[in-house]
Amino acid sequence: MKKIFSLLILCISILIFSQEGINFQQTSFKEILAKAKAEKKIVFIDAYASWCGPCKLMEKNVFPLKSVSDYYNTNFINARFDMEKGEGPQLAMKYGIRSYPSFLFLNGDGEVVLKNMGYMGEDDFLTIAKEANNPKYATSSNKELFEKGEKDPEFLLNMMRLYADNDYDLAKKVSERYFEVKKNDPLTKDDLGMLLYFLKSPNDPNYKVFVSKKAEIITLMSEDIYKQFDANIKISKILETSLDQKTGVINDAYFYKNAIPLIGKDDAETALNRMKVLFYPTVSNYTGYEKAALEYYKNSDSFDTEELIKAAWIFSEHVSNRISLKKAEEWAEKAVMKSETAENTYILAKLYAETGNKDNAKMYAEIAKNLAVTQGKDATLATKLLETLK
Known part of the structure; x- marks a missing residue:
């Protein structure tokens, strides 16, 4: 019992x-x-x-x-x-x-x-x-609430953040209502970040906020930086007009003709290469991407390693020129030096293999495989690469 x-x-x-x-x-x-x-x-x-x-x-x-x-x-x-x-x-x-x-x-x-x-x-x-x-x-769904005219600032702010990546156009409309609701309130640093993120053209409703609140904004950033942003906003429309959406071709001559008077030759070249780096992979123009990326990332120390490793990956998949691949090696090496992850080390190993540095390729493929196993990630790519290097 x-x-x-x-x-x-x-x-x-x-x-x-x-x-x-x-x-x-x-x-x-x-x-x-x-x-x-x-x-x-x-x-x-x-x-x-x-x-x-x-x-x-x-x-x-x-x-x-x-x-x-x-x-x-x-x-x-x-x-x-x-x-x-x-x-x-x-x-x-x-x-x-x-x-x-x-x-x-x-x-x-x-x-x-x-x-x-x-x-x-x-x-x-x-x-x-x-x-x-x-x-x-x-x-109710977020979209239904928005369509019904919801004006709660916290709701609008949260909705902007939620849709910024997967429905930019909707998030931009939400931002316009948010800044209209908040027009009499002082801007916070977070507000300014949101304003600039959704501001792409002088024709945008939010550009009026950017101009009308200049005195307030330059207390959060210097006047020189404000002027730079203003110039970038103005040339964004020129960039858009330079692009033929049907063919995916960017008219360099048109862009330079209209952008150089606003921001100067050097900044215009940087802006155009940045656009090509962002746009060309989306239309599989990897020849154009290669040329633009080599110029844009020429001073690689000025860029975040996450951006460099993304470029290195695209090169490893779509570029065959050995000199270009050697440059991508440098980008991947910087990324690995900062953060030795399974993904970064695999990309570096793949680039070494493609440029003929078999010893380094084996070493980093092995590191990538071990990191993947340790972190519970898929080691298939690294394993396959090692098999090709035997």
């Missing part, structure tokens, strides 16, 4: 323990959205990776807290997805998840209501939940 009683207590303890923490649904993403829509609730998704230390700390230290679990279990449909398994990779691509942990709050249509990332404590984790838990988000 004593043994039965002890076993019963153990079972009850296990049951109680198992009920602690956030109640994550064990079902498909589609079913989770359907449940959220039916219950008129927001979905909370913990987007994690099995190797991620901060993810494990959230699971250990924050998710089990009573204040956290009570709030999340009461107000949300909760789910967890490993971003490298099952439905995870598809969700990571859909929602632009590049770091872990990432926290998504979605409505029943799968639209992002709020997105955040990184380890956070109890108070911050509850704060983002309360911000996302607005009844109107559960019953």
Whole structure:
């Protein structure tokens, strides 16, 4: 009898323990959205990776807290997805998840209501939940709310951030309403960043804000930088006009004729090469890209290594000229020196292989493979490269 009683207590303890923490649904993403829509609730998704230390700390230290679990279990449909398994990779691509942990709050249509990332404590984790838990988000999509004339500045600011990458035109319209609503309020540094991000032409409604608030803006940046931005905004229209959307050809002569009087020859050349570097890969004009990138990244110390490694990758895939590939090697070397990741070292190894430096190619392919295995990433590319180098 004593043994039965002890076993019963153990079972009850296990049951109680198992009920602690956030109640994550064990079902498909589609079913989770359907449940959220039916219950008129927001979905909370913990987007994690099995190797991620901060993810494990959230699971250990924050998710089990009573204040956290009570709030999340009461107000949300909760789910967890490993971003490298099952439905995870598809969700990571859909929602632009590049770091872990990432926290998504979605409505029943799968639209992002709020997105955040990184380890956070109890108070911050509850704060983002309360911000996302607005009844109107559960019953209407962001776009519906915007179309109905929603003018809440926090809503508009959040919507700008959410759509900036995947629907720029919509985010730009949201920004125009945001700055109209805030026209009598002082600009913050974040506001100025948003204003400049969505300002592409003197014909944009936000350009009036940029001009009318000049005195205020030059307290946040120097007048010289303000003038530079103004010149870039003006030539952006010239860049747009220089591009034939049907053929993908950029009219250099037209651009220089109109841009040099505004910003000078050197800055005009830099602006044109920057446009080509951004545009040519989208239309598979890799010959034009190669020429522009070699000129644009000539002084590679002036550029972020993430930008350089992207250029190095494009060269490794689409460029055959050995002199050009040697230049891409330099870009990849800078990136690896700053951050030795599986991706960076693989690109460097691939470039070494293509320029005939077999010893370095083997060494860095091996490093890339080991890093991928250690970090729980796919080592297929590095493994295949090693096989070709035997």
